[in-house]
Amino acid sequence: MATEITKSDAEWRAELTPEQYRVLREAGTEPPFTGKYWDNHDDGTFRCAACGNELFDSTTKFESGSGWPSFTEPKFAAAVDIRQDTSHGMIRTEVVCKRCGGHLGHVFDDGPADQGGLRYCINSAALDLETR
Secondary structure, three states: OOOOOOOOHHHHHHHOOHHHHHHHOOOOOOOOOOOOOOOOOOOEEEEEOOOOOEEEEHHHEEOOOOOOOEEOOOOOHHHEEEEEEOHHHOOEEEEEEOOOOOEEEEEEOOOOHHHOOOEEEEOHHHEEEEEO
16 A cells, blocks of 8 residues: 555654554554543544544544444545454454554444444544644
8 A cells, every 4th residue: 555654663653652653553452442532522623643634524423332433434535545454363444544554443334324334443542633
């Protein structure tokens, strides 16, 4: 996958917090109900914490009960890439920032049926909220 932003491992480590680095660059997952945005209801745009790419709008955020911020769709389809993830002995669909390649989370098909049925389950550590 080609990205617009390419940086060395040392550059990413210098720019991100250890938790952001673990999630965004090593495809880590924060524990449920611990991230700063899982229960956040502020109005705004969620951006990639690594590169500032606009990813999700707060109007598509919903309470999934999963413990992670959940969205029905990206703000722009072209903002994210999805790919198969076979880690941890299961098959899932990984969501990555198209601009920098940072791991954001996963998408599942158990979202609100009346809004397309998808649940973008995203790590808070991968996001920054720009409030309106």
